[in-house]
Amino acid sequence: MSASDIYENAPLGKLINYGDRAPKPLARQDRLMNALPARAAGIPAGFLDQTASNRTSRATRILHAADHITPFLERGRPIGANARERALQRPARQNGIPGELVEASLNRYLVPALGSRSIHHVTDTDIANITNKIVAGGHPQAANTAFWYMRAFSTGVANRRNGSSRFPREELENPAPIVKRKRVVNDAELAAIWTGCEPEPGDIGYSFGSIVKLLMLTGQRRTEVAAMRWSELNLEAGTWELSGDRTKNEEPTLIPLSTLAVSVPQSVPKTNDTFVFPARGNGKSHFSGYAKGKKALDGKVNIDGVALENWTLHDLRRTLATNLGRRQVLPHVIEHILNYKAASLTDIGEIYNLYTYVKEKREVLQMWSNHIEWMIKQAAEMDALAA
Incomplete structure (x- = not known):
């Protein structure tokens, strides 16, 4: 029997004569015994072999989920069967899609629930308790999103840290049924929203309403608009150009801006060299207070007092696409406006048809802008008559 076989197979506590013929306990036993307290605390094997000065700082990193969120976003995510988990493969990008949303969700729900417990000890029950509270608060789809993010995070961090995360199991179900929204805002509602977006007297800087107006006029995604850079805009030419690292599908796109859309950034004071809509009190980031902004806007939007x-x-975004469809705009033009993977194109079409439809997009978006202007005028006339 080889020396390594003796070393690995000898019972714990066995004494072996080494070269100097002095009986000594196996080093393997020492390591295992020293590791017992660490295992109970969720600390990976080998942790206690470090110097005392390193142990405290590393214990903090291991036991607190918050310390692992940024590294998790920066290095990419584990591959999962779920489409949303596959979307998390990309590392966090400059505009925070999807990293910013993942980070906000984890910090809001997972970190407070775990406290100082090790991320290795996340259980199904922990996740169920978190998501059930979100559902009970009237936000079932937010619960699903938080569930997907926590599952990806737990798998990617706990398993990577030589730990054995008890979550997730493949058979775990979403906390709420997945509902595809079909809400299309009608003309009267659009006019009311636009009116609510107008700045109040005395407002300084830009308003959340400016972001909402651009969402209405361009059909782009909210973070793409909120993270708009001055360098992306050519207001004289009426264009807004997004690089691939600024879009959800990582495809670059050029959005022609209608006359009304151009007027929105023109009305915004340039208080930041990078962002058109900088974060309040943080010039290095863009606006992200969607919930607070939407709540304030809801308080101003009404139809006949309701x-x-x-x-x-x-x-x-859905409203723009639906209205363009009603006006017989070709599906592939709508898809290029939305920068959405063209379901109407065959594989051959995707490979060989590289036309970007800028001219067609400009005509269509100007038509939509004219319609919105007409609605605003009609609503103002109705209000004047009612007064």
């Missing part, structure tokens, strides 16, 4: 309910910012 508050407008059950609408989201993303509904404006």
Whole structure:
């Protein structure tokens, strides 16, 4: 029997004569015994072999989920069967899609729930308790999103740290049924939203309403608009150019701006050299206070004194696409406006048809802008008659 076989197979506590013929306990036993307290605390094997000065700082990193969120976003995510988990493969990008949303969700829900417990000890029950509270608060789809993010995070961090995460199991179900929204905002509601977006007297800087107006006029995604850079805009030519690292599908796109759309950034004071809509008190980042902004806007939007309910910012994107379809705009033009993977194109079409439809997009978006201007005028005339 080889020396290595003796070393690995000898019972714990066995004494072996080494070269100097002095009986000594196996080093393997020492390591295992020293590791027992660490295992109970969720600390990986080998942790206690480090110097005392390093142990405290590393214990903090291991036991606190918050310390692992940024590294998790920067290095990419584990591959999962779920489409949303596959979307998390990309590392966090400059505009925070999807890293910013993942980070916000984890910090809001997972970190407070775990406290100082090790991320290795995340259980199904922990996740169920978190998501059930979100569902009970009236946000079932937010619960699903938080569930997907926590599953990706737990798998990617706990398993990577030589730990054995008890979550997720493949058979775990979403906390709420997945519902595809079909809400299309009608003309009267669009006019009311636009009116609510107008700045109040005495407002300084830009308003959240400016972002909502651009969502309505361009049909782009909310973070793409909120993270708009001055360098992306050519207001004289009426264009807004997004690089691939600024879009959800990582495809570059050029959005022709209608006359009304051009007027929105023109009305915004340039208080930041990078962002058109910088974060409040943080010039290095862009606006991200969607929930607070939407709540304030909801308080100003009403039709005949009745508050407008059950609408989201993303509904404006669907509303634009639906209205263009009603006006017989060709599907592939709508898809290019939305910068959405063209379901109407065959594989051959995707490979060989590299035309970007800028001219067609400009005509269509100007038509949509003219319609919105007409609605605003009609609403103002109706209000004047009512007064």
